[in-house]
Amino acid sequence: MTATGLPPDLLAMMERGVSVIAGSRDAAMRPSIMRALGSKVEDGGHTVTIFVSRRQSRQLVQDIAATGHVAVVFSEPSSHRTVQVKARRAVLRNAEAADEPVLARYLTSMEHEIQQVGFAPRLTRAMLAHKLEDLVAITFEPEVAFDQTPGPRAGTRLFGSSA
């Protein structure tokens, strides 16, 4: 186990850059969702930052700003290894030039990941296409994590106690 309680292989997968999907909800409990276009996992998993496009994610960004609630799934396409982390105090900021290397590294990793399941890098580039000035960075400390790899262990709590 690592400092956060994430198994080392799952933490390494998150750090490397795999598919990232973020969700939140509004005051009426209506869920919102979008694919992130970049991610950065630091401090052994204590600090997670994901990037979403504002024009693609207006509701999600608004919901996180209003409620602080966020659920984020990291999944490796070729193996279906999946982990979900959740937090109730996510913070938002605009992306900046200093984020560009993180985004570039993420794109490279994802081109490789998605090519392994049979899709050409140009599809991945279209999936992750963005303008830096449109990106919002969402940063949070995971309070709870679940193994969500399909199979008998799916849903197992990896750490944390809140829902």
Add this chain to the structure above:
Amino acid sequence: MNATALGDIRPCLEGAIPAVMATCAADGMPNVAYISQVYYADERHVALSFQFFNKTRQNILANPRATVLVIHPQTAAYYRLHIRYLRTETEGPLFEGMKAQLAGIASHTGMQGVFRLLGSDVYEVERIEALEGEPLPGPPPRSGMLTAVRRCSERLARCASLDEALNAVLATLSDFMGVQHAMVLMLDSAAQRLYTVASCGYATSGVGSEVGMGQGVIGVAAREKTPVRITHMTNAYLYSQAMRSSFEANVPDLEAVTEIPYPGLAEPRSQLAVPVLSAGRLLGVLFAESPNDLQFGFEDEDMLVAMAGHLGAAIDLMQASTESPEAAAPAERPPAAAGAPLHVRHFAANDSVFLDDGYLIKGVAGAILWKLLKDFVRHGRTEFSNRELRLDTSIRLPDVTDNLEARLVLLRRRLAEHGPNLRIEKTGRGRFRLVVLRPVVLDETP
């Protein structure tokens, strides 16, 4: 811009790239999960595969609102579906259609044994958002599908017999849709089995081979009266013929001997079976398959359903018209039978007929042939009508809806595959002639 309709995003609903779904628990905590299948149920509903008792499941039962993100597998355009949970189906057409698609997805993604459909969660689609982005240019729209439907319709409209109609459908599939392997099976409603009446592209025609209701994609399509489509090789639906053995050495095991081998591909990678219906009744199944993955998309399914509809209507019309035969054509003098006698053996137990010890046919078609041969031997008759067969109690046609014409097509084709000495020739609407080129000796076994 016009609102995006569910029909516009069907390429996103083929399972090529998994969808993701957000739900929200009663305590306000959101949840995100991958969904193997977002299935097009109709223009206002999708069905999601319920495979595991998980957080998503808990959440939608407590709070029916969900949001799903799908992606176009060629352009990478995103669409968000705002949906509301209605109900879960655990059997029936929708469930079986999804189960087949999921089997293919599981196979393609190496998740056999893990992906198992527990239920089809039906959701109403309240709104679809087409997201901004930088999608790739889409593939050119597939052309020629409407032309293929037109040609099939024209060909069927010209047909005067079931034989021609079956050929017209199979020819359209190969001429316009690139389908290399296809067959048509008809329902034996009494036995609740399907028998092959026509096929193309196989080493043997397999005419007369049988598939049970619920067996393989053909049997499931028939049982549920719904299209069943598999886009990736899967073992889940492989048709296997049960091995049978003889328990009695001195009499032929009629079950084993009378098994005509199923002609289908040993390792199909794409399969599509659609029911042939008329007035809500199942008449049979139109089936196509391929040794390649991803051969049949939703457009192929739409196309086959349209063709099967035309075929169903044509079959019913022909059935009606052949029951009231036109006036008999003047009988031609039949050629004199000559040569060594042809031994015809009939087993009353299952109406199986053997020609010189070679198995020919059983069931209703066997009973028909036996009646014709008895009339030929006793009375020298060679001209017959569908109507008299229908009225003959010895044939035991299951009921008035049974397709007599299909039985005759089956018998005619089996005889043709057996050689020239015993044939049936159509002589007009609802009329036919028995042609016997060798003397026949009949042998009845009760």
